[in-house]
Amino acid sequence: MHRQGPYFNRSNVSTSASCQGSQCLFAFYGGETSYHRHLFLLQLSNLLLCLWLINFSLALEQCTLAGTFASYYWARRKPQDIPPCPLFSSFSRALRYHTGSLAFGALILSVAQLVRIILEYVEQRLKGVNNVVSRFLLHCLQCCFWCLEKFIRYMNRNAYIMVAIYGKNFCTSAREAFFLLMRNxxxxxxxxxxxxxxxxxxxxxxxxxxxxxxxxxxxxxxxxxxxxxxxxxxxxxxxxxxxxxxxxxxxxxxxxxxxxxxxxxxxxxxxxxxxxxxxxxxxxxxxxxxPTQFQRDVPTQRNINRETALN
Structure with missing residues (x-):
């Protein structure tokens, strides 16, 4: 005689039965790997890349606008010496020749912003701590990096202008812009x-x-x-x-x-x-x-001599 074992279906098993004190917990996928051990560093890397991309987009915008306005300033005869599409010409120059300088400046600013975010995170974690010295030092660091970020943002903006005008590297452009601004x-x-x-x-x-x-x-x-x-x-x-x-x-x-x-x-x-x-x-x-990129159709002979200028 064949013994038939018990079977279960929707008719004799209740799926809505409550289990007292039960809860669902998530452990991890695939075991404790290097990914789980360095998850926080990966999140910081994603945040840094996000900040870098945003700052690079802003730097590209500033360099494009600076090149456009500089083409107007250095034009000897206006509007004959201004390029037909100054905005597009400046954008193409920035992408072709100045991408490295813009990315380097954006990276410096992104690192300063990332440090500020980390300090904000540490401050949130230390809210329940009554250590006055640690909180004072933390606020001092936040103030210093806030000032540093403002300074880097200001210098980057003027460095991008010099990069768009003369096409030099970022450090040289930042140094020239700094001394020009200090004199004025x-x-x-x-x-x-x-x-x-x-x-x-x-x-x-x-x-x-x-x-x-x-x-x-x-x-x-x-x-x-x-x-x-x-x-x-x-x-x-x-x-x-x-x-x-x-x-x-x-x-x-x-x-x-x-x-x-x-x-x-x-x-x-x-x-x-x-x-x-x-x-x-x-x-x-x-x-x-x-600047070399603005020398199109500029006359080499001056029509106004020194005697005319004196008049």
Whole structure:
């Protein structure tokens, strides 16, 4: 006689039976490998690559804009000497010749940002610790690396401008830009202040219009505007949004101002080094002083001589 063993199906096994005190825990896949032991380092590597890619994209944008504005500045005859597509020409030069310099500058900035993120992570882990000395040292390190990041970001921006103009390597361009700015630091800060005033003026103007609109002091829109108990909430939102939009547009103008400013400082240094008696910018720069990529169709003979400049 054949004995038939027990069998189970959906009819005699309840899948909804509760198990007291049971829980599901995840251990790992495939055992404890080198991947699991170095998982934190791999995550830091991914974060560093992400920061590097973002900073490289911003560096490429800044170098492209700087090359575009520099082509306008160094053009002897405007607009004849300006390339037909200055933005595309500058972008192609940046990709073809300056990729290494941009990547190196972006890497330096990314490392500083990564250290700041690690310090923020350590601060979160030490929130329950009452060690005053360790927290003080941590805050000091955060402050130092915050200042370092701001300095590197500022130097990278000006180094990219010099790279776009003269095509030199990153370190040489950063050194030349640093000494140029140190000799003209007052004018550089004045331009930044004027750009900030422009953004504040736009945000303030939009805020004034929004205030009169939300308080129903504009007769044309009195019936269309609903009654607001807390009108300052949308008012602050509008002002903040206007400032951010103005900042996005003014960043292009800021790059233009910085590029033209460095070009002017470089040209002025050339004039001073030559001990010229007459500093007339219409006579300069000469052909050999113009960056190589901007020497297209530049006349070698000056139509204005020294006697004409004196007049």
């Amino acid at each position: 630091v007052f004018l550089d800060r004045v331009t930044d202040f004027l750009l900030f005033l422009g953004k504040a003026l736009i945000a303030g103007g939009v805020g004034v219009v929004a205030f009169f609109l939300f308080t129903k002091k504009i007769p044309v829109f009195q019936e269309e505007v609903p009654i607001l108990n807390y009108y300052w909430v949308p008012l602050l939102t509008v002002v903040l949004g206007a400032f951010l939009i103005a900042h996005a547009f003014f960043s292009v103008y800021a790059m233009c101002v910085d590029t033209l400013f460095l070009c002017f400082c470089k040209e002025t240094d050339v004039l001073i080094q030559r001990d010229r008696d007459v500093l007339r910018l219409s006579d300069f720069p000469t052909l050999r002083d113009i």
